[in-house]
Amino acid sequence: xxxxxxxxxxxxxxxxxxxxxxxxxxxxxxxxxxxxxxxxxxxxxxxxxxxxxxxxxxxxxxxxxxxxxxxxxxxxxxxxxxxxxxxxxxxxxxxxxxxxxxxxxxxxxxxxxxxxxxxxxxxxxxxxxxxxxxxxxxxxxxxxxxxxxxxxxxxxxxxxxxxxxxxxxxxxxxxxxxxxxxxxxxxxxxxxxxxxxxxxxxxxxxxxxxxxxxxxxxxxxxxxxxxxxxxxxxxxxxxxxxxxxxxxxxxxxxxxxxxxxxxxxxxxxxxxxxxxxxxxxxxxxxxxxxxxxxxxxxxxxxxxxxxxxxxxxxxxxxxxxxxxxxxxxxxxxxxxxxxxxxxxxxxxxxxxxxxxxxxxxxxxxxxxxxxxxxxxxxxxxxxxxxxxxxxxxxxxxxxxxxxxxxxxxxxxxxxxxxxxxxxxxxxxxxxxxxxxxxxxxxxxxxxxxxx
Numbered sequence: 001x002x003x004x005x006x007x008x009x010x011x012x013x014x015x016x017x018x019x020x021x022x023x024x025x026x027x028x029x030x031x032x033x034x035x036x037x038x039x040x041x042x043x044x045x046x047x048x049x050x051x052x053x054x055x056x057x058x059x060x061x062x063x064x065x066x067x068x069x070x071x072x073x074x075x076x077x078x079x080x081x082x083x084x085x086x087x088x089x090x091x092x093x094x095x096x097x098x099x100x101x102x103x104x105x106x107x108x109x110x111x112x113x114x115x116x117x118x119x120x121x122x123x124x125x126x127x128x129x130x131x132x133x134x135x136x137x138x139x140x141x142x143x144x145x146x147x148x149x150x151x152x153x154x155x156x157x158x159x160x161x162x163x164x165x166x167x168x169x170x171x172x173x174x175x176x177x178x179x180x181x182x183x184x185x186x187x188x189x190x191x192x193x194x195x196x197x198x199x200x201x202x203x204x205x206x207x208x209x210x211x212x213x214x215x216x217x218x219x220x221x222x223x224x225x226x227x228x229x230x231x232x233x234x235x236x237x238x239x240x241x242x243x244x245x246x247x248x249x250x251x252x253x254x255x256x257x258x259x260x261x262x263x264x265x266x267x268x269x270x271x272x273x274x275x276x277x278x279x280x281x282x283x284x285x286x287x288x289x290x291x292x293x294x295x296x297x298x299x300x301x302x303x304x305x306x307x308x309x310x311x312x313x314x315x316x317x318x319x320x321x322x323x324x325x326x327x328x329x330x331x332x333x334x335x336x337x338x339x340x341x342x343x344x345x346x347x348x349x350x351x352x353x354x355x356x357x358x359x360x361x362x363x364x365x366x367x368x369x370x371x372x373x374x375x376x377x378x379x380x381x382x383x384x385x386x387x388x389x390x391x392x393x394x395x396x397x398x399x400x401x402x403x404x405x406x407x408x409x410x411x412x413x414x415x416x417x418x419x420x421x422x423x424x425x426x427x428x429x430x431x432x433x434x435x436x437x438x439x440x441x442x443x444x445x446x447x448x449x450x451x
Contacts, residue, residue, distance in 0.1 A: 092272050096217050097229045099274030102168045102200035103134045104267060106221040107143055107175075107189065110162035111150040131220030131267030132165075132189060133202040133276060135305070139191030141165065142305060143266030144281050145180040148187050163189055168227060171195055179312035184251065185281055185296065186304045187266075202268060205275025207254065207297035208375075210237045218258040218280055218293075220267025232258030232291070238371050239294065244284065251300045252371055254278045257291035269295040303379040317381040318428035320346020321353055325369045336360075337367050339389075351423040353387065360418070361388035381425045388420045 109128040130147030134140070151163055163175040173191050180187035191199075214234045222228050236255035244253070256269065260280050269278035278295030307314045322341030339357040342349050359367045363376040363385040376385070 093215065093217055093229075093231050096270055096272045096274045097219065100133075100202060100217075100219060100268060100270045100276070101227060101229070103202035104168055104219045104227070105132050105134065105141060106130075106166040106224075106226055106263075107132050107141075107147055107266065108164040108166070109148055109151040110164070129221065129224060129263050130265040131263065131280070133219075133266075133268045134199050135202055135204070137199050137201060139175070139194055139199060140178065140309065141175070141189040141191070142279065142301070143187050143189055144279065145182045145185045145187040146281075147266045148177045148180065148189060149182065151177055165189070165191060166221075166226065167195070168200070170226075179308040181304050181308060181314040183316075184301065184304045184314070186279065186301050186308070188305065188308050203273075203275045204302065205271055205273065205277045205298060207237075207277045207299045210234055210254065210271075210277060210297075212236060215272055216254075216256055216258055216277070217270050217272075218256070218260050218264060218267065218295075219270065220260075220264040220280060222259075222261035222263040224263060228264075230259040232256050235292070237297075238369070240370075244282070244294065246282075251374065252297065253281075253294040254297055256293050256295060258293060259291075260293035260295075299375075307379060314379065315381065316379060316428040317377050317425040318346070319348045319377070319423060319425060321348040323359065323370060323373060335368055337370060337373060347423050347426050351387070351421040352419070353389070353421060353423070354391070357389040357391055357419075359387060359389050361386070377425065381427045384422055384424045386420055386422055388418065391419045 107130045109130075111128055128147060128150055130143055132141040132143035132147075135142050148163060163177065165173045165175045167173065173195060174193050175189045175191045178188040178190040212234050216232060216234055218230045218232070220228060233256065234254060235257055237252075239253045239255045241251070241253065246253075254269065254277075256278075258269070260283050264280045265282075267280045268276040269280055271277050277298045279298070279301050280293070280295050282294045284292040304314055320343035321339055323337050324340050325335050325337055337359045339353060339355055339359065342353055342355055359373065361367060362373045365372065365376055367373060
């Protein structure tokens with residue numbers, strides 16, 4: 001921009017418009033220092049103090065108005081830039097979904113040939129649907145066992161039912177059930193025809209460090225709606241199966257308020273880095289229930305997946321003890337784990353573990369809850385671990401042989417003591433046969449429409 005003032009007026013009255021512009025600029029230090037003043041040249045007979053004063057006043061007003069307009073335009077532009085920057089900055093959920101979505105698939109399981117009841121409602125035939133995610137470039141897909149259970153059992157031969165995989169971009173590919181473990185509700189599906197371009201593979205994260213309140217995103221195809229994204233927070237990181245009616249599940253669940261519905265089963269629950277930290281598997285349903293869904297922790301699921309990829313079955317470790325988290329009786333700990341059952345002939349019994357023992361350390365790690373033990377056991381067997389326990393079993397003297405002493409039953413004579421035992425984890429032989437999938441009629445609803 002330029003300033004055009006006659007030299008005589010600029011010398012005499014130039015300070016006024018410039019000062020006005022300076023005041024406007026100082027109010028907005030980041031605004032461009034621009035000023036436009038257009039003054040009409042005066043004729044030779046136009047002279048006098050009033051004319052020149054009026055011209056100066058007009059020039060000052062114009063200068064102030066233009067400077068104010070320029071500053072306002074700058075403020076608006078700056079505001080728009082800040083708004084756009086903030087919009088980009090806070091799209092962390094969209095960024096996570098963008099990273100993980102290409103590896104998410106929809107599964108359609110053909111159950112029409114089976115001729116059996118689907119979901120227990122009077123002989124309807126159709127197709128079961130669910131979700132999954134790709135974990136390898138050779139076409140292995142993770143999903144829930146209850147999504148593909150009907151396909152796996154068709155024709156009396158494992159994996160003979162037809163499975164159609166719909167990719168993120170709409171491409172449909174044939175597949176079959178590779179393997180499944182119904183106790184953990186984890187299954188693998190294998191593409192039987194590969195696409196022309198490389199498969200997008202999901203990034204696998206860890207669920208060990210999850211905290212309540214963290215943001216998570218659920219991906220899948222609820223109610224046949226492909227590429228659906230819902231978000232929420234982690235409500236609980238260690239929800240026991242017994243708390244939600246799944247007493248046959250030894251592992252814990254991630255609870256989230258991210259919306260999970262029919263068809264979400266088997267889809268990934270991801271963190272803000274786009275990493276899979278859980279497998280969506282179930283929800284609580286009811287008229288007064290909202291925002292209570294569950295996912296299998298990825299650290300637990302991955303141990304199952306590794307065995308399924310290698311052996312197509314899962315052999316679990318066996319110790320032969322039952323334990324429970326309880327409040328302490330006389331120690332200052334917040335909680336403790338006590339042995340409530342020992343199976344005859346088990347490795348635990350052979351090592352001397354007894355009912356009533358309080359487990360302080362398991363595999364050289366401190367124990368505060370059942371989760372600490374289950375995580376240390378994992379899915380491996382054949383290794384020897386140490387159990388450090390507080391043994392507090394009362395040893396009694398027989399009451400005196402006197403008819404007058406009727407209320408004295410026993411006298412405690414042995415104090416508690418610390419004991420360290422070595423136990424070798426054995427394979428669980430009872431799990432070698434593939435169990436049948438139970439049909440649940442409780443309020444807990446699996447997220448596949450066929451359940």
